[in-house]
Amino acid sequence: MKYGILTFDEPERDTSRKIIHIDMDAFYASVEVRENPSLRGKPVIIARHPKENGGRGVVATASYEARKFGIHSAMSAQKAYELCPDGIFVSGNFELYRSISEEIRAIFKRYTDLIQPLSLDEAYLDITENKINLNSATLIAQRIQKEIYYELGLTCSAGVSYNKFLAKLASDFKKPSGITVIPPDDAHGFLTTLPIEKYYGVGKKSVEKMHALGIFNGQDLFDQNEMELVSHFGKMGHSLYRKVRGIDDSAVVADRTRKSVGKEKTFLDDLKSEEEVTQSLRQIANQTFASLKKSQKHGKTVVLKIRYNDFSTFTRRKTFPEYIQDADELFVSALRIFEEEGSVSKGIRLLGITVTGLDSLLFENIPLKLWDRQKTEIEKETADGDEA
Structure with a gap:
């Protein structure tokens, strides 16, 4: 300086x-x-x-x-x-x-x-x-x-x-x-020939302001002094000065919060019998529950997905009062949904089972003995009465 x-x-x-x-x-x-x-x-x-x-x-x-x-x-x-x-x-x-x-x-x-x-x-x-x-x-x-x-x-x-x-x-x-x-060697040529309204993040008002300043494409932007861009556009001016030079160091930030766990299978030959569906659902339920255990998660909502051979897709979900406890329970839950609303008449090319609304196993509800449950309910009623 x-x-x-x-x-x-x-x-x-x-x-x-x-x-x-x-x-x-x-x-x-x-x-x-x-x-x-x-x-x-x-x-x-x-x-x-x-x-x-x-x-x-x-x-x-x-x-x-x-x-x-x-x-x-x-x-x-x-x-x-x-x-x-x-x-x-x-x-x-x-x-x-x-x-x-x-x-x-x-x-x-x-x-x-x-x-x-x-x-x-x-x-x-x-x-x-x-x-x-x-x-x-x-x-x-x-x-x-x-x-x-x-x-x-x-x-x-x-x-x-x-x-x-x-x-x-x-x-x-x-x-x-x-x-x-x-590729890196082509970035300058690509960016300088691009109309300014094609720059991702540049809105209509900014385009109008840039046109008033004689900035119509990337080359016009490249020729601008960084201080002048900052004075006209603030932080965006600093960002555009870098981007027109092919510079963007922002990281790809993964969303690591799991909202659901599921498995599905696409079949080479369409499923055409209920026996085939039952066998496949059991296998998928086992795989899904194994993933739940690995993720240390559990949930109460089961989603069944069916894709028929004409690519039409059917999804139904059912929420249960308690967490799914094991693979057998997950299988039975998915099978009941299928029995109520699914069909093999059109041929099935894909089946999937997903558990959503996940909570950590650390927050698992522990069933209380009858005496403890009654005691807890009495304490709650007493507390509610005090608040009133």
């Missing part, structure tokens, strides 16, 4: 990491098309029809056919209807979307535990060190795309680079079903 003049050291790039950003293609709409193939090729809009709710509501997402009419997420359903009166409005099944999102993350976990979900349909993966010891991030991204497609019947786009900012930009570059790789 010189007297009276604040200067910044030129930042250095860290290009040692390998980051993938996966973004599902029109996720909610694609799930609805998968569940109902008659919707394929049609403008599908995930929102309640404005005629059903007085014009209220917003679009969650829309198929690519609907997007050709200018429809996008966060648009009012009424505006979407005006743009595309023949659009097919679907209220959405968010329980199903969450279930499929968990399946997608299970595919990610085959490669790394460093997964940072941004929403149900996108996530960062740090595969610098990965479970299959594959040195190519591009090959891993391609494998993830193929597994999501063949196992779930859905497509995604992938961005591959050495930091989160570039990977996020890259995943949006070739949609749908695309993959874009930005």
